[in-house]
Amino acid sequence: MPKIVDHDQRRLELVDATWRIIARLGIEGATMREIAEEAGFANGALKPYFPTKDLLLTSAFGHVFNRTNQRIALVTEGLSGLAALRAFCTEVLPLDEERVNEARIVIPFWQKALNDADMAALHSESMSQWHDTIAAHTSAARRAGEVSTPLEDAAVADHLLNMMLGAQIVAALSPAEHFSQDLEGQLDNYLALLTG
Incomplete structure (x- = not known):
């Protein structure tokens, strides 16, 4: 009897392998052969699922974004306002x-x-989703009396999103400098400014 292949599971295994290879070797080291080997498949096994490296990279980005969102959902469950805002940010940083x-x-x-x-x-859709969530947490904090800044909620979301994305760049490009910073x-400090 032929082996039944779970195609969704195989796709996920390949995306996970891509994630690990890029993290370890960078994008240039993430050849289709390296990814297949990391996933434990023959080199040709990638083509039916991901005909191009760009498609695989897009899937890896989507996977990372979804993993981050799953963590955010866990840590913000039952929280609101400033506590939810802080928990959200610490999962992205x-x-x-x-x-x-x-x-x-x-x-x-x-x-x-x-x-x-x-x-x-x-990318635009993903960041828009985060921006809306950050603004909603800020709005809830304002209604609860935790935030008194005259900045609009969307401006706070702009600042926090830029801070988190900038921190990702520094972390990836200058690890020594990154780990010497106190991101939390x-x-x-920024959240304290919002409370006036």
């Missing part, structure tokens, strides 16, 4: 090796998205 590795996936995706309309649209302290 590169505070440990896993989140630094995620930043190493995001940066090559950004580079490709500069010249690829589909990748750019995926910087976040707390």
